[in-house]
Amino acid sequence: SQQGEEDPQALSIQEGENATMNCSYKTSINNLQWYRQNSGRGLVHLILIRSNEREKHSGRLRVTLDTSKKSSSLLITASRAADTASYFCATGLNQGGKLIFGQGTELSVKP
Amino acid sequence: GAVVSQHPSWVICKSGTSVKIECRSLDFQATTMFWYRQFPKQSLMLMATSNEGSKATYEQGVEKDKFLINHASLTLSTLTVTSAHPEDSSFYICSATAESKKETQYFGPGTRLLVL
Numbered sequence: 001s002q003q004g005e006e007d008p009q010a011l012s013i014q015e016g017e018n019a020t021m022n023c024s025y026k027t028s029i030n031n032l033q034w035y036r037q038n039s040g041r042g043l044v045h046l047i048l049i050r051s052n053e054r055e056k057h058s059g060r061l062r063v064t065l066d067t068s069k070k071s072s073s074l075l076i077t078a079s080r081a082a083d084t085a086s087y088f089c090a091t092g093l094n095q096g097g098k099l100i101f102g103q104g105t106e107l108s109v110k111p
Numbered sequence: 112g113a114v115v116s117q118h119p120s121w122v123i124c125k126s127g128t129s130v131k132i133e134c135r136s137l138d139f140q141a142t143t144m145f146w147y148r149q150f151p152k153q154s155l156m157l158m159a160t161s162n163e164g165s166k167a168t169y170e171q172g173v174e175k176d177k178f179l180i181n182h183a184s185l186t187l188s189t190l191t192v193t194s195a196h197p198e199d200s201s202f203y204i205c206s207a208t209a210e211s212k213k214e215t216q217y218f219g220p221g222t223r224l225l226v227l
Contacts, residue, residue: 031214042204042218101155
């Protein structure tokens, strides 16, 4: 069953603006990951945050994790048209195990 | 590094035929591979987890006789959709993890299946 819920389902912004996507989950996790999917393609791993971490950065990406609220957010700063894609959070319940994906947020960045 | 390929990228077949999809890790040994199914505008649904040399573990509701998974080597897993029907039409994506970095899954580009 799906564990994660994401909001918003769709987000449309102008180039240069920041985009924030949120993910909530239901059970205890080992880690939470964010992936990106361009239309009709496979997924690309963006960032992983472990359950004992609160924040992580990678380039223009910033991920936060609040295990008390069972939620995470992905912030993309200074967005570009090339950031247009679907973004999924996925929870890992244990090391090396399966991932449970959220419903995804469809991000559209207009030039 | 960590490239996963899938073949074919798309396939159209008649109802009742079987279709085999290959998933290969090109530059690493994949101890575990995962098979997902994705409907348009929806999330990925995990179908099964496949470990090299052992039987796949299927998720609840996934028919193992319908979706045959073989993981014969550390670089290849196959998914065979047997007696395909139109409702099996979907986007099938595989992923693989390496022994040295088990938490991260590397995804293939997906295979679009259309059953007529």
